[in-house]
Amino acid sequence: MTTYSIDTADQSTVNYTDQKRWWWLLSLVNPLTPLFGIVGHWLTGSELWLLVPLGMMFIMGPAFDWLFGEDENNPPEILVPQLEQDTYYRWLTYLTVPVHYITFLAVAIWVGTHSLTWWGFIALTVALGFADGFAINTGHELGHKRTKVETWLAKIVLAVPAYGHFWIEHNRGHHRDVATPDDPASARMGESIYQFARREIPGAFHRAWMLEHERLCRKGVPVWSIHNEVLQSYMITVILQVGLIATFGWIMLPFLIIHNFFSWWVLTSANYIEHYGLLRAQQADGKYERCQPHHSWNANHKYSNLLLFHLQRHSDHHANPTRRYQSLRDFPDLPSLPSGYYGMYVVAYLPALWFKMMDSRLLALPHINGDLSKININPDSLDAIQARYGQADA
């Protein structure tokens, strides 16, 4: 196990051993989850195995979060530069890219060469959609980095879920506008995930296109050109997905539509829970206060963080977006979710349960303390929320 060490100005030595070093391999193998269903189906002939990957995500995921609990492991700030320089961690993100391609193509071949029942087809395709939603997570980790290798790998992996505009929309749009009413990727109090999706999915695409349009206009380059970083990833998607239709026929059309939709839905789910109701204050000049740690919800659960490259340590990510996953830290008194993302996704899909669980938690945050004027509220829900929780302070 590698131990990082530094001598400080006061003659003492700070040491740190990353107990999770090898456990990060879980993020690398996580995209393989749908293959458990295929292998089981292959060995037994029973399509019931095709339900297993969804069970691994939404039953085993929350159960393991509950079982293994939260993570006390935090790297000392002074050793973060050494941790960031350790190339082992970045190789894991590089290698996750082909793992997404292997899983996507393996499932496509299985669907294209077997006569599955309708429910077996849907279970396997939806599971792949969720697994490739995590390709957006891999693209997220890579797309925030400054090296050409990593930004290109982000574009390549985002081609699998057909969401190539994500890293532009996320890096230059979501991080700028997070926790404000201007952000289509920040959920508002009283907004169900189903309402949010109708605002988030088209809003993200529009913002990405406008940002890229502005950048290319400044450079004096045509928007419809190879220089457009949205179109670069889309071109890989077109080759991949048209190639599958040409190879396996029209069965690939519903397969790809369902797969792509559920991949996008995973991002919608993550965006929904990451900033629900949180609001940055607007300054006198019309700009918003800079993003603070209390503008993100966190889940510090060991298991799901190890599957998701630490995505759930979200406050530190928004404070330091270029920081690598292995260096992200947890802090006391952050807005925190009662379970990891897998469990909270299930709660979000049941709006009545979500509002019951999260609205009181939101109102109780120390910086809000019941003050509705400090919450990002869905305008359509404002009257009902005011009637229930009291008037916003003027």
Next chain:
Amino acid sequence: MPDTQNRYQCPGCGYTYDESFGDDHEGYPPGFLFTDLPDDFVCPDCAVRYKEDFNLVLTP
């Protein structure tokens, strides 16, 4: 191009806007002054810090 080229650094992530190079990816050519960047300019790397947050880097 002015005689004096300045460098400005994002206090959050360390991104540096060097006027002598501009920022080709973002579409700002060499010699493009920091003060001429749009008022709503945010750090191209982290998007957390605004233009007014950037610090002038003093070179000895």
